Amino acid sequence: MAGTDGTSWILGISAFYHDSAACLIRNGEIIAAAQEERFTRKKHDSGFPQNAIRYCLDEEQVGLEQLKEIVFYDKPLIKFERLLETYLAFAPRGIRSFMTAMPVWLKEKLLLKDLLKKELCKLGGTRKASLPPVLFTEHHESHAASAFYPSPFQSAAILSVDGVGEWATTSAWVGSGHDLTPLWEISFPHSLGLLYSAFTYFTGFKVNSGEYKVMGLAPYGKPRYAKAILDNLIDVKPDGTFRLNMEFFNYCTGLTMTNGRFETLFDGPPRKPESPLSQREMDLARSVQDVTEEIMLRLATALHRETKEENLCLAGGVALNCVANGRILREGPFKRVWIQPAAGDAGGALGAALTAWHRLEGGSRSRDNGSSTDVMRGSYLGPSFSNERIRLFLDKIKAPYEQLEDDAFCARVAQHLAEEKVVGWLHGRMEFGPRALGGRSILGDPRSPKMQSVMNLKIKYRESFRPFAPSVLRERVADYFEMNTDSPYMLLVAPVCERRRNALTADQESLWGIDLLNVPKSDIPAVTHVDYSARIQTVHKETNPAYHRLIKAFEEKTGCGVVVNTSFNVRGEPIVCTPEDAYRCFMRTEMDVLVLENCVLEKARQPALANDSDWRKEFELD
Numbered sequence: 295m296a297g298t299d300g301t302s303w304i305l306g307i308s309a310f311y312h313d314s315a316a317c318l319i320r321n322g323e324i325i326a327a328a329q330e331e332r333f334t335r336k337k338h339d340s341g342f343p344q345n346a347i348r349y350c351l352d353e354e355q356v357g358l359e360q361l362k363e364i365v366f367y368d369k370p371l372i373k374f375e376r377l378l379e380t381y382l383a384f385a386p387r388g389i390r391s392f393m394t395a396m397p398v399w400l401k402e403k404l405l406l407k408d409l410l411k412k413e414l415c416k417l418g419g420t421r422k423a424s425l426p427p428v429l430f431t432e433h434h435e436s437h438a439a440s441a442f443y444p445s446p447f448q449s450a451a452i453l454s455v456d457g458v459g460e461w462a463t464t465s466a467w468v469g470s471g472h473d474l475t476p477l478w479e480i481s482f483p484h485s486l487g488l489l490y491s492a493f494t495y496f497t498g499f500k501v502n503s504g505e506y507k508v509m510g511l512a513p514y515g516k517p518r519y520a521k522a523i524l525d526n527l528i529d530v531k532p533d534g535t536f537r538l539n540m541e542f543f544n545y546c547t548g549l550t551m552t553n554g555r556f557e558t559l560f561d562g563p564p565r566k567p568e569s570p571l572s573q574r575e576m577d578l579a580r581s582v583q584d585v586t587e588e589i590m591l592r593l594a595t596a597l598h599r600e601t602k603e604e605n606l607c608l609a610g611g612v613a614l615n616c617v618a619n620g621r622i623l624r625e626g627p628f629k630r631v632w633i634q635p636a637a638g639d640a641g642g643a644l645g646a647a648l649t650a651w652h653r654l655e656g657g658s659r660s661r662d663n664g665s666s667t668d669v670m671r672g673s674y675l676g677p678s679f680s681n682e683r684i685r686l687f688l689d690k691i692k693a694p695y696e697q698l699e700d701d702a703f704c705a706r707v708a709q710h711l712a713e714e715k716v717v718g719w720l721h722g723r724m725e726f727g728p729r730a731l732g733g734r735s736i737l738g739d740p741r742s743p744k745m746q747s748v749m750n751l752k753i754k755y756r757e758s759f760r761p762f763a764p765s766v767l768r769e770r771v772a773d774y775f776e777m778n779t780d781s782p783y784m785l786l787v788a789p790v791c792e793r794r795r796n797a798l799t800a801d802q803e804s805l806w807g808i809d810l811l812n813v814p815k816s817d818i819p820a821v822t823h824v825d826y827s828a829r830i831q832t833v834h835k836e837t838n839p840a841y842h843r844l845i846k847a848f849e850e851k852t853g854c855g856v857v858v859n860t861s862f863n864v865r866g867e868p869i870v871c872t873p874e875d876a877y878r879c880f881m882r883t884e885m886d887v888l889v890l891e892n893c894v895l896e897k898a899r900q901p902a903l904a905n906d907s908d909w910r911k912e913f914e915l916d
Contacts, residue, residue, distance in 0.1 A: 302655060303356055306647030307343060307410070308367040308436075308639050312502050314343040315640035315726075317675075318350035319647045322657040324444065326353040327675040327726040329640045332871040337916060338503060339868075342413045343643075349677055358418035361426045365650045367642030368433035370406045372460035376482055380546050387547040394549070431649045433459025433642065434479065434610070437634075440645030441609035442469035443652060443659060444670045445632040451603040453593060456610035456638070457487035457502075464535075464593070464610075468601050472652035472659055477600065483546050484538045486589055487612050489528060492543060493582040495551035497575040498565030502611075503916040506728075509615055510760050512583035513825040514811075515576030522559055523585050530585075534592030568915075571759070583617065590618040591626060598627040605630045609645070613637040613785070614728065616829050620787035623779070635673040635783035636727035644726075672782060672837030674733055676724025677871060684873050684890045693877065694899040695890075700843065703892045708847035711857060714742050715886035716753055718862055720876045721840050725869070729784045730861035731831060732765060732841035734869045734876070736885065738820060738858035740764055745820035745858055747812070752884040756865040759811060761829065762858045764821035767845050768832040770855035774818065775830055784831040784859075790816045795826055820858045831859060866913035882906065 306317040309330075317327035326349065331337050333345030351357065358364075407430075411422050418425075431439075437454040452467035452474070463485035466477040490508065491501045499507045530536045540546060544553040557563050565575055594606060606628040608619065614637050623631045634641050651657040681697060688695050698706055710717055717737045725731045736753060738745045750758050763784050764774070772778040777788035794816045815822040822828060835842040849855040862870045864883060870876045873890045880888040880895070881903040888895040 302362040302651070303354065303360060304647045304650050305347065305350065305358075305361050305364045306367065306643040306645070306650075307347070307364065308642040308646070309342050310340055310406075311639060312338045312340045313638055313640040314340055314346070315636070315643040316343045316346035316350050317644040317647050318354055319651060320354065322648070322651045322659065324644065324669060324671065324675060326350040327636070327644055328677070328724065329726070329868075331868040332676065332724065335868055335875070335913075337866060337868045337913065342410075344413065344417050347414075347417060358414055358420055358426070359424045363427050363429055363650050363654070364410070364414065364425070365429045365431060365646040366406070366410065367431060367436040367639070367646040369430045369460055372432070376458075376461050380483070384547045429650060429654075431646045432462075434462040434465040435474065435476075435649060436642040436645030437609040437637075438465065438467045438469070438474055438476075438607075438645070439649040439652070440636070440641040441607035441613075441632070441634045442467070442474060443472075443648040444634070444644070444668050445605070445607050446668050447605040447607065447630070447632065449603060450605035450607045450632075451597045451601040451628070452607045452609075453597055453613075454610040455486055455590070455593070455608075455612035457491060458482045458485055463487060466593075466597050466600075468603065469607065472657060474649075474653065477597075480535060483540055483543070484536060486536065486586060487610070488543075488545060488551075489538060490582060490586055490612065490615075492545070492551040492556070493578055496556065496560065496564045497578055498567045498569065498571075500567070500916050501551060505611070506614070507757070507760065508579045509583060509617055510823075511571070511576055511579040512617070513580070513823050513827065514759060515573070515578070515580030517581045517584045518577050519560060519581035520584050523581055526559055528585070530589055530592070532592065533596035534589050534594075535596075536589060571757075586612070586615060587618045587621050590615070591621055594622045594626045594628065604628060605632070607632050607634070609634040609637045609641060611638045616785045617787045617827070619785055620827075623777075623786060624788075632668065633783065633785040635670060635725075635729065635731075635785065637785075638728065640727065672834070673726045673729075673731060674723040674838065675726040676733070678723040679720075679873055679891065681891045681893065684893050687873050687877075688890070688893060688895075691877070692901065693895060695893045695895045697893045700840075700892070703894065704840075704844045704847040706894055707844055707887070707889055708851050710887045711737060711739050711848055712851050714739050714745070716749060716884070717887045717889060718876055718880045718885045719841075719889045720862065720870065720873060721889060721891055722838065724871055727783070729831075730859060730869055731782070731784060732833060732838050732859065734862040734871070735765075735859045736862050737765075738762075739852075740818040740820045740856045740858050741852070741854055743814045743819050748884075749820075749858065749860060754860065754863075754865055755883070761823045762821055762860050763829040763831055764818065764856045765831045765833050765841070765845060765859040767842065767849065767855040768834050770849075771830065771832050774856055775828060777830065780834070781830045781832045782834055782837065784829055787827050787829050790818065790822050790826050790828055794818065795822075818854070818856055821856065864913070866915040878903070878906075
């Protein structure tokens with residue numbers, strides 16, 4: 295049903311695979327969206343997103359019975375069909391995997407509508423008969439909708455690339471107004487996302503979690519395995535379409551991604567998780583990254599030739615590969631590229647809701663192709679907390695703090711940053727998607743040669759090679775990087791300007807791999823990767839005025855319009871959501887300063903954290 299004033303609320307849900315999430319839209323406007331992991335503190339939580347749904351409904355003060363529709367982000371019966379056909383095609387291989395998967399499907403996933411209604415009734419304290427219709431969209435349709443409908447474009451080509459939905463692993467669409475038209479797709483088991491995940495597994499990282507580590511490791515290596523990948527693993531056509539050679543993979547029949555033939559081709563068994571990284575892993579990462587970039591660039595070029603569109607929208611997990619995105623923008627034929635900030639499965643909840651609004655309800659949208667403004671609200675779609683709420687919490691735990699007015703507050707925090715202190719920052723609404731964008735961030739001074747090491751090893755407790763991203767004032771981006779376009783969601787990589795790079799000594803030029811880590815590459819070394827690249831977030835006054843004001847204050851003190859930005863969490867922990875999460879993370883690490891809205895806390899003044907546990911036992915390392 296709709297509201298008494300004609301308002302239509304639609305709830306989108308993604309769940310039961312990884313990165314469960316919920317999204318609420320009102321008459322096509324995105325009101326709230328969040329991932330379940332932020333509330334349960336279980337990274338990539340795949341359970342029914344009861345907390346995320348409750349948050350979305352509370353944000354608008356509506357009940358389940360007031361919703362027009364509830365929409366799930368894929369179609370489980372088609373996915374089950376793919377599962378059965380795959381097992382039959384490879385039988386009798388895969389019996390162990392089959393026996394592991396079937397009980398869950400037969401007990402829950404085949405009856406997903408009933409399961410969803412049961413969980414919704416428990417959440418809302420209502421009867422099934424009072425629930426609105428529960429609908430289902432296709433997985434890649436959800437991705438395509440999440441990419442196109444919030445974008446700035448009235449018309450665009452759309453590319454969705456991930457591991458697998460029901461059958462599709464890559465799909466092409468064209469969007470115009472409120473219409474989405476499918477063009478073609480590549481089907482399972484041929485998947486660029488699963489190829490990348492196979493190398494994630496083989497280099498010792500966790501699948502569906504560690505792919506960004508492979509991307510970050512790639513610049514330390516050489517592409518010496520790229521030819522072996524192209525000759526043996528994947529047949530890539532000039533238009534970017536591809537087929538995998540399944541003789542090297544195990545994901546159709548087993549419980550691992552790769553097999554013995556893969557090990558023979560790539561010089562030995564997979565790296566054991568947490569064991570030292572070798573040059574082999576760096577070269578493997580570089581090789582699969584180069585292949586992925588080339589395929590994405592070919593796909594984009596072919597799609598432009600087919601559609602003649604000037605704009606491209608991207609979604610699906612592979613769209614989080616910001617290095618490939620940067621190449622598409624720089625080298626590809628499209629004038630403008632827009633990437634959904636929650637490009638993975640979490641964003642499917644948004645896409646499902648928007649699909650219902652535009653394709654079932656016939657909702658309208660108005661875009662100007664020359665505009666750069668999307669309707670994602672900077673992806674700040676999660677909970678926020680008032681100064682009053684924060685003061686009550688801090689007073690309750692007797693934590694010393696100082697509350698300052700806006701200008702004095704930003705000046706104080708900027709001074710801390712200029713003194714090379716590490717600052718935890720919770721301000722405004724939480725981000726939707728995997729990137730911290732100045733709502734739940736850890737900040738540092740990019741000019742400091744030691745900042746990357748300090749933040750990796752003493753704050754994040756993660757691998758030393760991992761790069762950090764710069765948040766730069768939008769009006770200053772071209773002064774620091776070889777790009778001059780919006781990148782509000784940290785999904786584009788570009789080189790640091792030539793004039794800011796440091797000349798290397800003869801000894802430094804002979805270094806390779808991890809030995810390059812401690813060589814300052816530019817005058818903003820903490821955010822300059824070993825190949826002189828950076829994963830850029832442009833900060834816009836209109837979407838995050840407080841964060842923009844802080845960086846402006848830092849620039850006034852130091853002359854530098856950039857800060858280091860990484861997500862506010864430790865390794866294995868979801869990004870913090872509440873002031874309580876933030877304070878606990880602050881006290882467990884070597885962060886110097888904590889900002890909770892306008893309240894500033896200094897570590898040296900804090901009492902010891904009472905009744906604390908070892909976070910390494912609390913969170914499963916990713």
